[in-house]
Amino acid sequence: MRSKLFVPGARPELFAKALAGEADALSFDLEDAVPAERKADARVRVAEFVGSDPVRMAAKVVIVRINAIDSGYFQDDLIAVARDGVALLNLPKIESAQALLAAIGDIERAEAANGVAEPIRLLVNIETPVALAHAAEIAVAHPRVAGLQLGLGDLFEPYGIDRRGIANVHAAMFAVRMAAAQAGVFAVDGAFADLSDDAGFSAEAGMSRRLGYIGKTCIHPRQVALANAAFAASDEELAAARRIVAAAQSAAQQGRGAFVVDGKMVDLPFLKRAQALVAAAQAHA
């Protein structure tokens, strides 16, 4: 999920184009991108589209961001979109394990009502200072949590924190990454608002990739190629990873645990990382 394209739920004319594009994941939004008077229509249009044959047959991760628990739209959103074909429900404004578990209770009821075959997994947004402090607690609270998504706009703007300060961005990214790692779930990077600043997008994506994030949210189709490039391993990284995997096989045959590759001492954690890189490259090849 290198690129996760944001698709406004109130603009169904964009759906087919998004599906035809290069994004690894599509995230249909029922929340902030949809004004109050369009909420009902948007959820019907999104539900219809994500249940359609072209989407079911596409190799895309299908995500729907629903409205917050206390928004007044949450239950109706669930009844509409907690359905087979949705890989991840994206939950905004979660600030505690307790709030998450309450939401999951509602999701279970909606899935039962809809006859969903398999529990839908959750992508939980971490987008307030309180949520950031509780991010690990939220991530470990329930096995439905598949990943955490960092939301820097909400985390920084109301508090006057400058997102152009890369140290600011890094500190928030690191905290969410460690919380996700504690729970063994993935972390995915949020949106980058400046549509004209490709270098800024790529810099932020590079930073999150170096922190082990799996991909970045795109709010415009032109950002998709940037994200796909940023989260792909370079040829050099791949070659180094392959040398480590090969050396590990030799070392194992010789009964040794640690060994040196390219002048670096390699032991188990390095080997696991190399194996993961090689496997990811094969998946996208």
Next chain:
Amino acid sequence: MRSKLFVPGARPELFAKALAGEADALSFDLEDAVPAERKADARVRVAEFVGSDPVRMAAKVVIVRINAIDSGYFQDDLIAVARDGVALLNLPKIESAQALLAAIGDIERAEAANGVAEPIRLLVNIETPVALAHAAEIAVAHPRVAGLQLGLGDLFEPYGIDRRGIANVHAAMFAVRMAAAQAGVFAVDGAFADLSDDAGFSAEAGMSRRLGYIGKTCIHPRQVALANAAFAASDEELAAARRIVAAAQSAAQQGRGAFVVDGKMVDLPFLKRAQALVAAAQAHA
């Protein structure tokens, strides 16, 4: 409170000059700047001055830093200075919510004894590693807490942590800022010891401002202008904020939630930030 000038309580000859200066806030110190044999005199002189007509009529935030709870001076400090006219009591060496609540009990008794009209709000120093770990817990513990102040000297020096390392400074600043944001209180930056290093002062002030701190402590009057400059919005920032506020009005009339200004997608958190910048500029104009 862009600039918060530190005024040693044992040097009453400096009080009038501080009052006449450009600092937004004056912080009279009864703690580290006052040797043991001057404590009694200093608290009388500070109480006298902050209760005087020139101070009451000045547009300054009046702060008094009192001695720590376990210092042996705390109760006498409170009886002397927990009085109308003091906007903020600055509490040093608080390390837990429990310690804060104990201090507040004493403050309430002193206010009752002094017939204080309105509870005095608190500026709590975060200046030890234990306090940093508990900063959010401290900030949310009581509605009297108005803000947190980062104290890097005490936080870093005893542990051999180099303050010239800007990554070190940023990590501590970010932690205190997030704790304050969790509680919805302000964060204000601490002192910068090197009186001859204006560039260093401004760099640190710039870093805390980009983290949404409201101002910086000055230990010499010459630092006041630097702080006032660092925490003022630039003309460019203000102009951008005004464009966002104007565009929001148009968008609202057209029933749209998110909109693009200067090539950036703007939604609610960005709008709130812009509105706050415009309001702050008007307050200082």
Next chain:
Amino acid sequence: MRSKLFVPGARPELFAKALAGEADALSFDLEDAVPAERKADARVRVAEFVGSDPVRMAAKVVIVRINAIDSGYFQDDLIAVARDGVALLNLPKIESAQALLAAIGDIERAEAANGVAEPIRLLVNIETPVALAHAAEIAVAHPRVAGLQLGLGDLFEPYGIDRRGIANVHAAMFAVRMAAAQAGVFAVDGAFADLSDDAGFSAEAGMSRRLGYIGKTCIHPRQVALANAAFAASDEELAAARRIVAAAQSAAQQGRGAFVVDGKMVDLPFLKRAQALVAAAQAHA
């Protein structure tokens, strides 16, 4: 303990050379550097060597890294090496205070069985995201804990976190340093895998030193001189510290608390730091 040289327990031919070298501390490893079929032999050889006269008479800090509690080797390691002459037991893969206390119970029993004169102190590795979140809780859990050691390989590699990103490294270092400071224990930096990259080693050592770490782990003898250099105070730092100590004596005679040295306001935390630097320089002179 500026330099802490890693000595594989399964390679006794290296022991005497390590002892003759310039490392302040020797860390004999029974864990990852020793394959399963060599575990029994390695612990005997290490126990024998660390109990020998040359080691007892050397001015080295003797450390043994034993296998993890749940490894199946832990009890046998303890019986072999929980003996007088070992200054620190290095515990890997501790993730909670509870796990630490369980390990200490076993250590106490082994010490009693071995008739150890004085409880052996512990160096606890912080090397997983869960451990990082609990590092302060671990450090304060028992007075046997002498220090925390950051293990970046295990902390970063399995999660795809790039260690060449210095912001990544700094964030983990800062977290461990603050946890150690909360407990009043030391922090020591972990290994640097790339044996051919002296500049990289020195950069990482410089970063941890500026965070108040006391030294760095070396996995090759050639890294020892780099570590010793990185953690020594410069002549300039020492001279400045001596000026502060001297000025403090004058100020004390004049009854003043804070004073200015080299243009910087100096108060108690700065003085303590200067005194520590002067004392450390005398210890290594």
